[in-house]
Amino acid sequence: MFAEPEVQLRPAQGVLAALAAGIVHAASFAPAGAWWLQSATLAVLVVLLLRAHAGTAGSAARAAVLGLAFGSGWFVAGVAWLYVSMHRYGGMPAPIAALALLLFGAYLALFPAAVCALTLRAARVARLAPAAPGPCALAAASLVFAGCWALSEMARGYLFTGFPWLAIGYAHVDGPLAALAPVVGVYGVCAFAALSAFGLGALVRRPPATSFAVATALALAPLLVGVSSSGRAWSQATGRDLTVRLLQGNVGQDMKFDPLRSLAAMQAYVSELLRVDADLTVLPETAWTVPWSATPATLRDALLAHLERSGGLVAIGMPLPGQPAAGQPHAPRLTNSVAVIDRDGAIAARYDKRHLVPLGEFIPRGFGWFVALMRIPLGEFGRGPATQPPLVIDGQKVAFDICYEDLFGEELAAQVRDGATILVNVSNIAWFGDSHALPQHLQIARMRAIELARPMLRATNTGVTAAIDARGQVTDTLPTYTAGALALTIRGSTGLTPYARWGNAVPLALGFALSLSGALSCLAARRRSTDPNPLE
Numbered sequence: 001m002f003a004e005p006e007v008q009l010r011p012a013q014g015v016l017a018a019l020a021a022g023i024v025h026a027a028s029f030a031p032a033g034a035w036w037l038q039s040a041t042l043a044v045l046v047v048l049l050l051r052a053h054a055g056t057a058g059s060a061a062r063a064a065v066l067g068l069a070f071g072s073g074w075f076v077a078g079v080a081w082l083y084v085s086m087h088r089y090g091g092m093p094a095p096i097a098a099l100a101l102l103l104f105g106a107y108l109a110l111f112p113a114a115v116c117a118l119t120l121r122a123a124r125v126a127r128l129a130p131a132a133p134g135p136c137a138l139a140a141a142s143l144v145f146a147g148c149w150a151l152s153e154m155a156r157g158y159l160f161t162g163f164p165w166l167a168i169g170y171a172h173v174d175g176p177l178a179a180l181a182p183v184v185g186v187y188g189v190c191a192f193a194a195l196s197a198f199g200l201g202a203l204v205r206r207p208p209a210t211s212f213a214v215a216t217a218l219a220l221a222p223l224l225v226g227v228s229s230s231g232r233a234w235s236q237a238t239g240r241d242l243t244v245r246l247l248q249g250n251v252g253q254d255m256k257f258d259p260l261r262s263l264a265a266m267q268a269y270v271s272e273l274l275r276v277d278a279d280l281t282v283l284p285e286t287a288w289t290v291p292w293s294a295t296p297a298t299l300r301d302a303l304l305a306h307l308e309r310s311g312g313l314v315a316i317g318m319p320l321p322g323q324p325a326a327g328q329p330h331a332p333r334l335t336n337s338v339a340v341i342d343r344d345g346a347i348a349a350r351y352d353k354r355h356l357v358p359l360g361e362f363i364p365r366g367f368g369w370f371v372a373l374m375r376i377p378l379g380e381f382g383r384g385p386a387t388q389p390p391l392v393i394d395g396q397k398v399a400f401d402i403c404y405e406d407l408f409g410e411e412l413a414a415q416v417r418d419g420a421t422i423l424v425n426v427s428n429i430a431w432f433g434d435s436h437a438l439p440q441h442l443q444i445a446r447m448r449a450i451e452l453a454r455p456m457l458r459a460t461n462t463g464v465t466a467a468i469d470a471r472g473q474v475t476d477t478l479p480t481y482t483a484g485a486l487a488l489t490i491r492g493s494t495g496l497t498p499y500a501r502w503g504n505a506v507p508l509a510l511g512f513a514l515s516l517s518g519a520l521s522c523l524a525a526r527r528r529s530t531d532p533n534p535l536e
Contacts, residue, residue, distance in 0.1 A: 022073025030439035035175030046201025067116030071109025081435035111152040140521030147514025150191035176226035182497035187507035192222035235453035235493035253430040277310035282459040288318035322382040351400035352384025410503040421492025428461040
């Protein structure tokens, strides 16, 4: 596709370079959060792909191998904290935990591998000349790459209940492309990031003068669109300020389900709760390891006396007996829930987690042996209903989500369409130790706030407990792995972003539009290359 540089890489060297680029790519996410590094490392993959196109037969297969190597480095390094949960806290033997991590990373790497293969196949169909590509051919290949990348990230977010962690758009929460998230969501940001990276990679490959302007436009145009879109307010403050306290217990996962340690944690939470009045106090996921009805009487009485005096509410993460659906005589098993307790000791509102974690909260068919190896408590929860009403406090509508449910923007968008003015995530990722999972999860929550133009509060066990405004900026936080309380005042927001209104339909349409237009352009280029009387 481009003139080959002086230094040639052997196929094995190219695979190693892709693997190294993928490992560095993982570092572009939190805690570093370097959006430019994400663009640069993906551009390295593009350069390697263009080398593969300049090769002989089998370039699509070579491209798939490059994508597999890049993805393996990216995901194994990026989600290495899974090893901590499986081995340190799950009790899985170290070799099996390491193998499971590698296999999972290889599965996730299939998605970029498919994108790379399709991109190179499109280049072959267009009969692109490696030495002197035309500007139309360059643009066509870039559209296929960007559209397929966005679609592959979406597919990864849906298949087998979905695992969209480390979608490339998350690396851009502090970059110019973040301004596009309220319109196209994180998957649309993925498309624009891939388009920019393709242009950057094309520039590195030194295109001829006729295509230089196109490569430059591909690299810069998405960023310039983002810059020009920044500063727009997609929502407006509404209602009165609420006083909120977010409690962080710092209960070690290896001690969390010990009965005595669990009781001590409940006592510590109640003691902290009694210190200060608030309209709403939020405790993390499974702060209680028993249902509300099993709360010791002394703690229950002290908590209710405080609520009676202050007039506030407390939201506690705990297992609850499932609610029977209409027409069903029996309730399902325990749910992973948030129970909102009022001054009478009643559960005034509840939220039951609906997007459960495979192997952690439900056991997929055929994987019972894997969960048995990990010895996970509470490994089989019931699923909450798709639509659950928000908690109403003086006109503010507070919608809860639990742990990694905030990875699924389309589900939180439905809550916003139902009137939510404030989003609250309760989480416990102590399973992953003091790892990069914590800042990565905060980065994901920030993207949800940007997409939906809603403030997001996070009450976590070990971190990161934080307040995020409707523009995705962290306004306050607690240090990780410390016990404490974050006190704040917050006002909700109203108004729907395009993404909140339409959800993933917008990035899905964008991904298909880019892919199909690129594919049609490649076919058009093929016809022009065989036309004995071209018009151009």
